[in-house]
Amino acid sequence: MVNVLSCLLKRKVTADVPARDEEIEALGREIRREVDAVFGGSLAIRELDTGSDNAAEIEINNLSNPYYDVERFGITFVASPRHADVLLVTGAVTHNMAAAAKKTYDAMPSPKFVVAVGDDACTGGIFVGSYAVLGGAEKIVPVDLKIPGNPPSPREIMAGLLALMKKAGNTR
Amino acid sequence: MVAEERKGKQAVCELLGPGSLSERITEGCNSEWYLRVSEPEFLPLVTSLAARECALIGLFCTEHFSSGAPFSILYVFEKKGVLLVVVLDTAQSAPSIARLLPSACWPERECRDGFGIAFEGSFDERRLLLHETYPDDYHPLKKSVGNVSPVMKSSVGPSQEYPLRVVQGDGVYQIPVGPVHAGIIEPGHFRFSVIGEKIFNLEVRMFYKHRGIEKLAEGKPADEVVCIAEMVSGDESVANTVAFCNAVEKIAGTHIPERAWALRTILMELERIGSHLGDQAGMLVDVAFPLGASQFAVIREEVFRMNALLTGSRFLRGMVMPGGLSRDIRIEDLEALGLFVRQVRKRYRTGLKIVLSTASVIDRFSPTGVIRRSILRPLNITGPTARASGGIGDVRVDHPYGLYSRHLPSVRMLHDGDALARFTVRASEILDSLDLIERLLTSLPEGPVRIAYDAKDGYALSLVESARGQSLCWVWIRNGVIERYKIRTASYCNWLAIEHAVQGEIVPDFPLINKSLNLSYAGTDL
Numbered sequence: 233m234v235n236v237l238s239c240l241l242k243r244k245v246t247a248d249v250p251a252r253d254e255e256i257e258a259l260g261r262e263i264r265r266e267v268d269a270v271f272g273g274s275l276a277i278r279e280l281d282t283g284s285d286n287a288a289e290i291e292i293n294n295l296s297n298p299y300y301d302v303e304r305f306g307i308t309f310v311a312s313p314r315h316a317d318v319l320l321v322t323g324a325v326t327h328n329m330a331a332a333a334k335k336t337y338d339a340m341p342s343p344k345f346v347v348a349v350g351d352d353a354c355t356g357g358i359f360v361g362s363y364a365v366l367g368g369a370e371k372i373v374p375v376d377l378k379i380p381g382n383p384p385s386p387r388e389i390m391a392g393l394l395a396l397m398k399k400a401g402n403t404r
Numbered sequence: 405m406v407a408e409e410r411k412g413k414q415a416v417c418e419l420l421g422p423g424s425l426s427e428r429i430t431e432g433c434n435s436e437w438y439l440r441v442s443e444p445e446f447l448p449l450v451t452s453l454a455a456r457e458c459a460l461i462g463l464f465c466t467e468h469f470s471s472g473a474p475f476s477i478l479y480v481f482e483k484k485g486v487l488l489v490v491v492l493d494t495a496q497s498a499p500s501i502a503r504l505l506p507s508a509c510w511p512e513r514e515c516r517d518g519f520g521i522a523f524e525g526s527f528d529e530r531r532l533l534l535h536e537t538y539p540d541d542y543h544p545l546k547k548s549v550g551n552v553s554p555v556m557k558s559s560v561g562p563s564q565e566y567p568l569r570v571v572q573g574d575g576v577y578q579i580p581v582g583p584v585h586a587g588i589i590e591p592g593h594f595r596f597s598v599i600g601e602k603i604f605n606l607e608v609r610m611f612y613k614h615r616g617i618e619k620l621a622e623g624k625p626a627d628e629v630v631c632i633a634e635m636v637s638g639d640e641s642v643a644n645t646v647a648f649c650n651a652v653e654k655i656a657g658t659h660i661p662e663r664a665w666a667l668r669t670i671l672m673e674l675e676r677i678g679s680h681l682g683d684q685a686g687m688l689v690d691v692a693f694p695l696g697a698s699q700f701a702v703i704r705e706e707v708f709r710m711n712a713l714l715t716g717s718r719f720l721r722g723m724v725m726p727g728g729l730s731r732d733i734r735i736e737d738l739e740a741l742g743l744f745v746r747q748v749r750k751r752y753r754t755g756l757k758i759v760l761s762t763a764s765v766i767d768r769f770s771p772t773g774v775i776r777r778s779i780l781r782p783l784n785i786t787g788p789t790a791r792a793s794g795g796i797g798d799v800r801v802d803h804p805y806g807l808y809s810r811h812l813p814s815v816r817m818l819h820d821g822d823a824l825a826r827f828t829v830r831a832s833e834i835l836d837s838l839d840l841i842e843r844l845l846t847s848l849p850e851g852p853v854r855i856a857y858d859a860k861d862g863y864a865l866s867l868v869e870s871a872r873g874q875s876l877c878w879v880w881i882r883n884g885v886i887e888r889y890k891i892r893t894a895s896y897c898n899w900l901a902i903e904h905a906v907q908g909e910i911v912p913d914f915p916l917i918n919k920s921l922n923l924s925y926a927g928t929d930l
Contacts, residue, residue, distance in 0.1 A: 240763075251702045251705070279588040280584060281589075281590050281591055281613070282591075282613075283612075283613045283614075283615050284590070284613070284638070284926065285634075285635040285636065285637060285638040285926045286590055286637055286638040286639060286924060286925065286926045286927075287638025287639065287641075287719050288638070289588055289589065289590060289638075290638060290639060290682065291718070292588050293588050294701075294705060294708070297685075297698070297701040297702065297704070297705050298698050298701060298702050298705075299702065299705045309587075309588060311586035311587070312586070313584075323613065324615060326612065326613055326614055326615055327535070327537060327538065327553070327556055327614075328534075328535040328537075328611060328612045328613070328614050328929075329583065329591060329612045329613065330537070331537070332583045332584055332591065332612070333584075336584050352635075358620070358631060358632060358635060359615050359616070359620065361551060361552070362551060362615060362616035362617075362619065362620050363544045363549075363550075363551050363552060363553055363554065363616050363619060364544070364553075364614050364615050364616035365553075365615055365616065366553065382717075382721065383638065383719070385712075385718060
């Protein structure tokens, strides 16, 4: 049973999380530089699922686990498209999501970028030709960058975001 | 074997009661029993099955299954250890049984959308899979309708919008949420009717992600459908693929090598651990306890990395296929898994101890989002959610597949039915799965992991216990290709539990309750 008194009185502790991955750290430092240089210190991302199998969402969520913790590098996930610089689209676009997806994109302030994450968002994947699916993300919104994979790993998503920022920096 | 068959038949006959029906049952490929009934026999039979505490775990339609009628509706009934498929042939309509067995409600609407079947006496005639922009009288699952995008409606007037249940009264207001949510979550719409801060009613609207998976599989050979089964729900890739392959193998009468089943079981349990850990970490995030959440998230990331080491995929994809596995796992990787399991168990226990001795966590978890036992059977709620509410169902025990008959998991059951109970049941299951993986690793049979199989025509029902609960699939192969692939994941049923679990709770507890049920949108919407 939980002893309430000891909970109140005992010293509050934090624990070291034994998670460090040098490759990710190096990638992160590079991301930090680009975020500072191109996006004024913070890159705000809105995630939009238009019909994925949830694997890509899981990997995007994993970007916040202590191994990656991308917030350290200036990447934040925001709750509203109105606060977002980048729309991460996952999944092939279903007919049932098309209207909501379009509204989400339209709600973003310009300049805005769209990144398709995963094979089905990039091209429609195995769902091309299904009665319920329009195709890849580019069927409804202009796509700036595609990160293929089934699903792409968190590292690949980070590398993709880095490529996007470099591209945005070059065309500025 | 013969004795088992007789026992199975006897159990079905007992369910059917005295009469001529029991003489007509035929056995399917996977120990399920089929019974064709005429329309006059149908309602009395369903009424008696409901009275005998059978759960309706599946309901779906298929075409050209019987010679006499264009459509056949298959009703899958389950009672511990017994699976009975009642087949009702029809030209166009069938009596609705949703009042008698509420778990028929969504599937009936699904059959209406997919095949245009009318259900007489049904209380919910709204479309389910097909949202407003789909044309009227469009039934994509019919064979005569090609798998191409229909001409969608360009605009939908207010009168054509989906009518949600409206609760009216003094001080009642509505909160619409979704389909695009604030977090990194899949899309779905929640309509809360709220009084003050308390939720009076919640209606969920799903199927925003309807991708037409079942139709996509049709006309393809079984090997090509594996990647479709993997895409049903990302974090259930192995479970859904095993269910599919098991059905195909049962139809072909193939016994896959022992080593393949052992490795499949390891993969299924790894998947369960990953899913449960993600869910537990999410629940802790939702009650603002990052210390615990981070510990579980780290272990989960390591599970994903272990998955990648073993199979080349963080989601264990590309391994399970009809006839066994696509390749063996290297011995040094299996040794690494053994070490990993021992190390993870220790760290997981430490994390668990911290979480369960933190008053603020317990205070939020209990008694939040209670699911009463009385709704389990009517809605066919399964998995850890049911087991936290006093349910004792687990496919691995009730209908063992693969090696589970030799490695029967202990059913972890609690009675409280709240978020804490669901958290605790999952914790026990993670530890059990770690133990099972370790046991399997020490007694791993040698030999091939794949056997050539001859695809045969036929049909079979296959059930597996995914991390979320009972997942069902029914596969019908005709002329060497898939004629019908019906998938019903655990989430499809469990989604309705949330409407009950949130009643009387405050809106800020909704994310926690939602997470504690760990529902897959993709696995529901197909």
